[in-house]
Amino acid sequence: MQVKMKFLDRYLTLWIFLAMGLGILIGNVFPGISDVMDHLSIGATNIPLAIGLIVMMYPPLAKVNYNLLPLAFKDKKVLSLSLLLNWIVGPILMFILAVLFLRNEPDYMVGLILIGLARCIAMVIVWNDLAKGNREYAALLIALNSVFQVLFYSLFVWLFINVLPSYFGFAKYAISIEMSEVVKSVLIYLGIPFFAGFLSHRFLPKIKGENWYHRKFIPLISPFTLYALLFTIVLMFSLKGEQIIQLPMQVVKVAVPMVIYFVLMFFISFFINKSMKVAYDKNAAISFTATGNNFELAIAVAIAIFGIHSPQAFVGVIGPLIEVPVLILLVRASLWLKKKYDT
Numbered sequence: 009m010q011v012k013m014k015f016l017d018r019y020l021t022l023w024i025f026l027a028m029g030l031g032i033l034i035g036n037v038f039p040g041i042s043d044v045m046d047h048l049s050i051g052a053t054n055i056p057l058a059i060g061l062i063v064m065m066y067p068p069l070a071k072v073n074y075n076l077l078p079l080a081f082k083d084k085k086v087l088s089l090s091l092l093l094n095w096i097v098g099p100i101l102m103f104i105l106a107v108l109f110l111r112n113e114p115d116y117m118v119g120l121i122l123i124g125l126a127r128c129i130a131m132v133i134v135w136n137d138l139a140k141g142n143r144e145y146a147a148l149l150i151a152l153n154s155v156f157q158v159l160f161y162s163l164f165v166w167l168f169i170n171v172l173p174s175y176f177g178f179a180k181y182a183i184s185i186e187m188s189e190v191v192k193s194v195l196i197y198l199g200i201p202f203f204a205g206f207l208s209h210r211f212l213p214k215i216k217g218e219n220w221y222h223r224k225f226i227p228l229i230s231p232f233t234l235y236a237l238l239f240t241i242v243l244m245f246s247l248k249g250e251q252i253i254q255l256p257m258q259v260v261k262v263a264v265p266m267v268i269y270f271v272l273m274f275f276i277s278f279f280i281n282k283s284m285k286v287a288y289d290k291n292a293a294i295s296f297t298a299t300g301n302n303f304e305l306a307i308a309v310a311i312a313i314f315g316i317h318s319p320q321a322f323v324g325v326i327g328p329l330i331e332v333p334v335l336i337l338l339v340r341a342s343l344w345l346k347k348k349y350d351t
Contacts, residue, residue, distance in 0.1 A: 030242050031245025041247065057240065057243060066205055066232070068205075069202050070208045070226065071226055071230075072151050073148075074154075076151050077155065090294055098127065098273060102123065103124060105120070110262075115320055118169055123327050127302055128297055135338070142290050150297065157198060158194070158198055162187065165185060165309075166187050186313070192312075193309045233304065270335065271334070277299060278295045278345060288346050292342055296335075303324055
């Protein structure tokens with residue numbers, strides 16, 4: 009059976025462009041929207057936006073099969089490869105590209121690093137299915153990444169943003185993030201939906217049945233990730249105002265290292281797995297899990313720490329705009345590699 013992308017996923021890049029345009033239109037028609045948003049805030053937290061970001065994170069975490077976690081720890085080869093690629097190779101590669109391409113734009117550099125540290129837990133299922141990867145292994149690795157993000161994302165932010173830039177001579181940019189803010193953001197924007205997703209997966213199938221949960225509930229809530237993402241984008245771009253003319257070049261600045269990252273990360277992962285004699289279906293699952301990123305988390309953390317107007321949040325929004333067309337091409341590359349190498 010041939011797997012096809014769902015309508016919403018297939019045209020994600022278009023929806024993001026339309027959301028940007030709608031945001032710009034709203035900002036010009038209603039110039040007072042910034043004051044309205046300020047009145048809906050408690051401290052630095054904007055209430056509608058916070059709700060939207062939590063809603064954005066909940067569906068992918070409700071889909072995670074947490075029962076697979078014990079199996080992840082039994083399969084030492086997959087566990088080792090996944091941890092190596094997701095939590096060592098991926099963050100280091102994105103850090104290097106951020107420094108090489110954006111060292112004169114420290115805000116964008118930090119935004120790109122935040123993306124590199126947020127490992128994929130949602131769209132990877134789409135890419136894996138299209139590439140004829142092993143769905144069970146993909147689900148297993150998503151469960152593993154979900155837990156690791158809750159436990160270690162804050163630590164990695166401290167290491168890759170507060171420590172390493174200064175170590176490599178970027179102290180003049182005073183790149184620093186208050187770690188208490190990162191921990192609070194992770195607990196709110198990842199911890200709450202993670203806990204809700206875990207409870208949903210644990211108890212709803214027992215109450216309503218497995219069939220209802222996977223065939224009714226999950227399809228019902230899945231689009232809300234996209235709806236919440238588009239709501240965030242509309243809001244962000246409605247507040248950008250005078251910066252709109254400069255945006256195309258800013259998008260290009262961020263897009264170049266991001267495209268290089270996706271391409272390098274996929275082929276590095278694929279050929280490392282191949283050298284370890286991993287079968288194609290498992291190789292595809294591991295490679296696409298390592299290649300994709302959790303832009304929802306990166307956007308939520310960037311907005312919570314730096315604000316919705318920030319360049320760091322802007323970088324997070326550009327992420328899925330670039331990811332979709334590039335990953336579609338990498339799916340085709342993966343299927344070509346399957347024909348070439350898989351026996």
